[in-house]
Structure formats: C-alpha cells, structure tokens
Amino acid sequence: MAIVSTTSRGQVTFRKEIFRHVGIRPGEKLEIELLPGGEFRGRAVRKKGSISDFAGCLAGKTDVKLTIEEINEAIAEAAAEAGMAGLKR
Numbered sequence: 871m872a873i874v875s876t877t878s879r880g881q882v883t884f885r886k887e888i889f890r891h892v893g894i895r896p897g898e899k900l901e902i903e904l905l906p907g908g909e910f911r912g913r914a915v916r917k918k919g920s921i922s923d924f925a926g927c928l929a930g931k932t933d934v935k936l937t938i939e940e941i942n943e944a945i946a947e948a949a950a951e952a953g954m955a956g957l958k959r
Contacts, residue, residue: 874882892914894900899915936944 872885872888874884876882889895892900892912894914900912901915903911903913905911
C-alpha cells in the first residue's frame, strides 16, 4: 500500500510506481471515482479518438500525396518486413 501526502493547496503527488502501475505518463489524466465511506478509485483516462481524428492529424504538415493503392502497398511491405524480422529471432 502506498501512502501519499497532500499539500496546503489540496494537491497530491503520486510516486512513479503508481503511475507505471495504472499506465499513465506525465500530462495524462487520472479519473477518480468517489465511493461510499470516504473511499475513491482511480484509473487512467484512455483517449477515445476516431479514425477521422487520426486521418487529419498530419494535415498540412507534408506535401506528399499518396493514392490508396500506394498506402496499401506501403502497409503490405511494412507488414512483410515485420514478419521477416520476427522469423529471424
């Protein structure tokens, strides 16, 4: 069991092993659920993005334009290389 202290401003600092245990890094969020009896439960907040969020993340950052066929070919090549790397081990 880990024990933490609060500051005069009501802030709490958790040790690194706690963050590692719940799988969060600096800047990420921790969700706190208030339970009966003065207890609470915390868990990492997982981002829930959409494919359109992902597709737009590089918009305006490059002049390269690929067709769907070129994208599929690049994915197939990367998968083949990853598969071959796994066989070499």
